[in-house]
Amino acid sequence: MFGREKKKSAAPQPSGPVVTVGARLRDLCGTDEEMYTALARVLLLDPKKIVSPMETVLSNAQDHEIKGNRLRAEVGYRVAGSMSLWKGDAEGVRRYFAKASIFAGEARPEYQSLTRKSDEAVAIARKYYEVPEAATPAPQTP
Secondary structure, rough: OOOOOOOOOOOOOOOHHHHHHOHHHHHHHHOOOHHHHHHHHHHOOOHHHOOOOOOOHHHHHHHHHOOOHHHHHHHHHHHHHHHHHHHOOOHHHHHHHHHHHHHHHHHHHHHHHHHHHHHHHHHHHHHHHHHHHHOOOOOOOO
């Protein structure tokens, strides 16, 4: 190697226990590996950053379906299904992941899992999206 080796700076160590997103989801899913895998692939990391309303997402998915663009239709219905998970809409989860599954076929088994277990998936998603106690700011005293 030429020159001097760069010094690596040590990453700051967290002061308390760290719970990763994956570990939290795994805890919520328990021993249901199929549910864990499905939700890990479709849950929105930061749903508040979604700027398109559900109606626009669905309209675009339907337009792509009509035009024969199977990939974009699948992605549109997948996004609608993920948004439904976030909103707690089990019927939307069932409907939109079933549509996405039509276009994806066997390539995306998570769609079929979520279609079959939409009520359970919504219950887990609700807990997943809850703000943990430690993340809420402490009330300020005057």
